[in-house]
Structure formats: structure tokens, C-alpha cells
Amino acid sequence: MASFDLPPLGALRAFEAAARLASFKRAAAELLVTPTAISHQVRQLEEHLGGRLLDRSPRRVALTLQGQILYEAAASSFAEIDRAVGRLRRSNAGAILTLSATPAFLSQWLVPRLTELQTRFPKLELRLQASDQIVELRPGGVDLAIRYGKGPFPGAATTALCQDAFAPVCSPSLRLRTVEDLTRARLIHIDGRVAPRPSPDWRRWCDQVGVLDLDTETGLRFTDSLYAVQATVAGQGVAIVSLVIAADALANGLLVAPFSQTLSGETYSFACAPALSERPDVVALRDWFVEAMTPF
Template sequence: MTGLPPLLWLQAFEAAARTLSFTAAGHELGVTQAAISQRIRLLEDRLGQKLFVRHPRSLSLTPTGQAWLPCLQDAFTRLAEGTDEVFGGTPDAPVTLRTTPVMQQGWLASRLPAFQRAHPEIALRLVSAIWPDDFGPEGADLEIRYGRGDWPGMEAVSLGPESMLPVCAPSLAEAIRAPADLARQTLLHAVGFAVGWPTWLERAGLAGLESRCAALTCDSQVMTLALAARGGGVALTHRRLAEARDDLVAPLDLAMPTEEGFWLVRPGRREARPEARQLWDWLVARVSDEAG
């Protein structure tokens, strides 16, 4: 093999490997599924190795594809960072902070006004992300992510230990005196967390109870908390988010620690803009002050 494969082929592989879907990769890159498939096939011919295993209704990466993907993603990230460093944005571009909607509402909303009063000259822009794949260094100066803090190439500061506990509307809490009382309630599930209702109920000595309860599953905590506040069921959420609301109560004081948590994150290799550094330093100091 001589030379680097065409960029369009590399983009097609990165998008398809990340989404494990030629169709989704096509939507992302603005081309058809057939175009993605053709570019991948040409790339595999050029490299002399298969990158994907084609199943009847799904895709998976070959060991070669798995090994190559992080290298390619790192190269794209370095290219984006280098372009930004050389050409940059406008000097007065807002500082962009990306996080989940529930963290925007439950944690940032009570803190950012103080920063804005202290630094009225710094413009801020908040961007929402729900799924892990929504996050990344492109387009954001800072992020608040949920996980274990082990993102390659990123500097991460923990917002503190986390625990999960049930919350509901005050009117509903009167009927919940013990964990077994949850059997008569609708359990509101938010996908994407290591600690969910099955794990919490097992810790409470009621393994399998969720299978006997009415259930409603949402793709974000924003909706489960909104439903819970309106008496639509019992949500499982983070203690820090529950404490930030006055329309929810914890009927049971049984919080389960989780190894996952919220982290303030920024790219580790890129030199931050002065305005972004000021927001980072201010948030880190606020977290330290609140931790005591």
C-alpha cells in the first residue's frame, strides 16, 4: 500500500465504526447508505483487510477495525484541534459548555448566574447532549460528562461522589413508607446508567420487584423527573439533582453509591482560550468550596 487512503473513505469508516451502521453514517455525512458501503469496500480493498463483519441486519468491527478506530479518531481530533489553533474562531466567540439537559437544569442553572455577574464580559453558550456519542472535543470548550472519568486525551475533574435514590411528588410520597410499597407504583426508568431500578431494588432486598411494577422508560432523566414531579411515578435519580429541586421529595432514605459520576472535562492537549480558562477555574473552585 502506498500513500494515505482518501479522506472521504476514512470519514466513512470512522462514522460507520462509531455508529455500527452504514445508514446512520450516511445520514451523518449527507450521503446514501450505498455510498458509505462503496467507500468502505474501496478502503478495505486498498488496505487489504476487512474492517467490518457484515451480519444480516447489523455490523460489527473485525479485530483490525477495532484496533484502527481509536488511532483514526485521535488523528481527526488532532486535525480539528490544529485547525482551530491556527485559524481559530473570532476573539469574541462565546465559551461553549456542553452537558446533558438535566445537568443544565439541576446543577448549572443555580451556579452560572453568579459567574455571569462576576464576568459579564464573557459570553456563554450551552449545548445539550444526551447520549455518550453526543460528546467530544469538537465545538465545545468545556463539558460536563457522566461516567468514570477515564476519557483518553481529556482532563477531568470530579464533581464529587454520586448516589442514586428514589424521588417522587410530595403527594405520592405519603403512600411510600418502605421499599415494598414501590410495588404499587409506576417505576420511571432512564436508560444509560449503571445503577438502575433492578440494582437499587436488589440492594433494598427486593430483587426482581421491577418486573411486577408498571414501568415507563425515557431516554433522559429530564423526562423521568418531570413525570415524577407531576405524580406520574417514582424516578431513580442522583442525590445532587434531587436536592436541587423543590417539587420532588425522597420518600425512602436509601441511596445507592455508584462508581459513575459527573465530571468537568476539557481537551487535555489543546491550550484553552483565556475566557474558557476563567470558566473552568471558576467551576473547579466552586466544586472545591461546596465539597468543604
């Protein structure tokens, strides 16, 4: 175990302040003591080291050659300690991160898992921004995002989370069992999807499955998948939706996926401002998303 022959740290702190400010009075004001106390501590330090560290004059103090050696070491050490204390305080304080994702992803996937997330990271303060737009990521602004697409995503450090897939889902109350049952069900459409391309719509699904006699033009139409999912849970019809977005409703029995045939989607990715890619809380949150989305 290391043994250090150090002078009294209070005296060393007084000396560093007096040398840096070239004044006992200003050092006393910074350390909230009297000039006499500063003078006494510097004298105590000089006695401990057996040499003069500061030359005093009525208007200012100046370093001696011995004092210069000690001052450089003390100033460097105090600065390093200050940086370490700052890092510890930031790690112990509640971290604030802003995460952007689509309203559907936030409401249907993330919100049901917030209790789990807060249990895992009790000091993390997460601000959620619902947006269908790709926003610029920067520290202190929008720090993080869940991105959807092929990538790459310029201006972001990204980690792939899972590959999405789309399938018809409905309320179990509709009692759909076979593809033929779709002819007596109302189809729900989601218009204006930006991704994936081509759109996972009823015409594509029927072409893939080989269904020829289903009217894919009629039914209920939405411009937002969030409302389409809500209508489907309410038993208003059958919709082709993301299995990631519908995961909780399927797990809880609010929805069922009666058919095994799926359409491929894009990749969900965790994205952050490049300057934050190695910050411990961001890395931990990224790893949580990787773990939580692996089953899909």
C-alpha cells in the same frame, strides 16, 4: 522607581515604520500622516540622539549602523507592547466559550445556576450545547464539556468534580414513608442508560435493600432521564435518578428522597481542550464548577 531616558515615542514610532518599510511614504500611509511629518519626526529623533539613523535617497531610505541598533530594539519593544495590548483586549472583551453537556445536566443543574454564574463572570459569554454524545474538544469549536464516567477521556484535560449517586425520588404529594409504600406507587423506569454500569435500576435497588415483593417490571418507561425527572415532579410515580440531576428539585421541595439507600454512580468531570487548560477564564470557570458541585 525606574527612570527612562527615552526619545519622544511618536518620533520613535515614525522611525520604526520608516525603517521597516524603507520608505517615508509607506510609513506615512501606515500611520495616517504625511511623508513630511514622518521626515520631521525622524529628524527630531536624530537630533535627540546626536547621530544619523537613516540614509535618504529619492527612492528609499536605509538604516545606518546606529539606526540598525535602535531599530532592532524599537521593533522588539513595539512587538512586545502589541502582544500585551492584544492580551489585555482579549481579557477585557467578553470571552466566548462553548460547553457541551447532557440535556438533563444542562436543564436540571446548570440552567438554575446561570444567574449565579453570570454574576461571578459578567464578561463570560457561555454557549451551551446539549448533547448525549462525547464531542471532540478543540479551541474555537466545543471548548469545554461536563463528562460523566470513569475516564480517562482522551483528548481532554479533566478535573474531577463529584461522585454521583442514585436514589428513589418522588413528589411529596405521594406521601411515601416506608419501602412498603412503594407497592402502591407507580414505578418510573429509565431505559437505555449508557452510564453508569451496571445500571441503577429498580431491580438493583431492591436487591441492595432486600425488597422481595416489589414488581420491578411494570410502570412508566422513559428513554431519557430528563423526562423521567419531569414526570416524577408532576407526581406520576417514583424514579431512581441522579442526585446531582435532582439536586435543585430536592432543595426546592419539588421532590423528596424518602429512602436513605443509594446506588453508586460515576464521576462528573470538567473537561476542556488541552490547549485551554491554563487559560485564565477556563481555570476560573473550572474552579467555579468544583466549588458549586462540592456539596454533592
